[in-house]
Amino acid sequence: MPIRPRVVIVGAGILGTMHAVWAQRCGWDVTHLERDSEPRSATVRNFGLVWVSGRAAGEELDLALRARHLWEAFAVDAPGVGFRPDGSLTVVHRPDELAVLTEVVERSDANDRQVELLDAEATRRVNPALGGTFLGALWCRADAVVEPGHALGALRRHLTEQSVEGGPTYEFFGGRTVTEIASGVVTDHSGAHHRGDLVVVCPGAEHHAGPLADLLAGAPVRRVMLQMMQTAPLPERLTTSVADGDSLRYYPGFDVPARANLEPPAEIVDRFALQLLVSQRAGGELTIGDTHHYEEPFDFACDERPYTELATRIETILGRPLPPIVRRWTGVYSQVADGGICWRDQPLDDVWVVTGPGGRGMTLSPAIAEQTFSDHLGVTTPDPVVAAR
Ligand SMILES: Cc1cc2nc3c(=O)[nH]c(=O)nc-3n(C[C@H](O)[C@H](O)[C@H](O)COP(=O)(O)OP(=O)(O)OC[C@H]3O[C@@H](n4cnc5c(N)ncnc54)[C@H](O)[C@@H]3O)c2cc1C
Structure with missing residues (x-):
């Protein structure tokens, strides 16, 4: 069996889930922790709009176009995402x-x-x-739409199927509130410790709860x-x-x-x-x-x-x-609130926090998560090419 690096991801909204997708594609084993038994926060409450039209020229538009391409590609593997290029x-x-x-x-x-x-x-x-x-x-x-009520489940099913086929493993733990985050280990409310080479925390708007308050202290x-x-x-x-x-x-x-x-x-x-x-x-x-x-x-x-x-x-x-x-x-x-695309910070060794994409998070998450691995962790991210399928 190959020895693979393991990432522990906190939060199973779209940002945490897209980090899981990229981690697996890059050959990492994934432990995924979520407070609710099924995610019920911003991601499942939104319009599902993959919205390119209103994005700022430059970096934001480039990222939105990249994200739209990724949504389309990932929906080939996980059709339950419900991607429609409707405009x-x-x-x-x-x-x-x-x-x-x-x-x-x-x-x-x-x-x-x-x-x-x-x-x-x-x-x-x-x-x-x-x-x-x-x-x-x-x-x-260029605008498109996905199904917010189904996208997360469809992506998690695909992640699980991939691990059954002998690829990098994916384990999802719903109903686990993370209470402690340190380099290399995350603890949930049941007292279970989850160890990994990397921790990625995507808590959505839970800025003030438990261990997240420390990790996000002073974040704009x-x-x-x-x-x-x-x-x-x-x-x-x-x-x-x-x-x-x-x-x-x-x-x-x-x-x-x-x-x-x-x-x-x-x-x-x-x-x-x-x-x-x-x-x-x-x-x-x-x-x-x-x-x-x-x-x-x-x-x-x-x-x-x-x-x-x-x-x-x-x-x-x-x-x-x-x-x-x-x-x-x-x-x-x-x-x-500092004009950036999102808040991405490394408050501890090998612990990254990613949140704050605002009203464009459903659109941009696939590309934001890709950037975490490619630009910030120096990992080669294999490009899913829709046309080649
Ligand atoms: C009403 C509405 C409409 C929107 N419409 C659109 C749209 O059409 N297009 C678009 O691009 N964007 C839209 N957005 C924005 C988009 O929904 C968000 O930017 C995006 O969903 C954020 O994803 P996330 O994973 O960061 O957060 P979330 O979806 O909030 O997920 C965070 C997850 O972390 C979990 N969590 C938090 N703390 C802990 C803990 N201690 N332990 C374990 N788990 C924890 C939470 O339970 C939650 O499931 C909309 C937002 C809203 C609210």
Whole structure:
């Protein structure tokens, strides 16, 4: 039997799981520890959007494009991830919003983002379910979607199958809260010690809990809470994900001169940092959001006003009433506040902490995890080439 290095990974959200995927691909045995019996934090509460369109030019866009490629490749091995190269439509209603989109498609990186400006008629040709009123849309063919409720389980199943076939082993321990982290050994609440040559901690927004408070002391990270909802299945298929013009206010990829001329945000947009984002689940349900709440402690209750506003907005774009709303929830993510992509730090010998990708963590995680191994640990990461399969 070959002697392989072992990594202990704490946290089985998408960042921890993508580190497990890369570790195994690089020939490491993996011990994976998760507090909940099944992960239930930001990763399973999100839209599943692999969102290239709004990423900042340069490093962030390059990383998003790399991550999209990796999602597509990993979904070949783990089809339950539910990768769909659907693209997105950012639908606008006003000339000032259209002016922003016009400048976005004239940028030098428009080809990389695969963006195109459409009038209302062309928008409906791309996505016939959009039977409502609007002026036009930005079509981004590079955007994609995965199934947040299934992706983690599908990736873990693949990791387990690989170890059965004699490759590097993968062991998952759900329902284990990690209480102590030291170089080479991690202890969980049952008192079990898990030893490895390397420890990677991906705790999501658990900045203040137990041993994570010490590891993250002084880290420039904050927590952000979002409100979300889901409908019963819509009978029509949305051929793309959908955003609206308020998303132009937030994403760095839309930071063109015309953005300064956008009408001031409506009061409800200002108050809840609201934008419309909609992705359709494989079963037809619409996942709809979102809001952004920055002040802690977060309210324990969901505010009804943004839900009403978001429902009205998507009904206007669809030109039909929504199916009943059947689920509402909140989610919290960790966001690095120093302008970086994420917080990646080595607080102890052979112990790395990776968190803070913010509202783009589902998109970027495959590429962030690859970078941990290639750029920070000096490990050769074999490239999965989709076209060669
Ligand atoms: C509502 C919402 C919508 C979003 N939409 C999108 C989107 O469409 N596209 C996109 O790119 N990004 C999106 N994001 C952001 C994205 O979901 C996050 O950036 C990403 O999921 C973070 O993954 P993570 O693994 O770091 O954290 P998490 O998913 O929070 O996972 C961390 C895990 O660590 C575990 N853990 C913590 N402490 C311990 C401990 N002591 N012991 C053991 N386990 C521990 C937790 O139980 C948890 O399972 C959204 C976020 C939210 C909240």
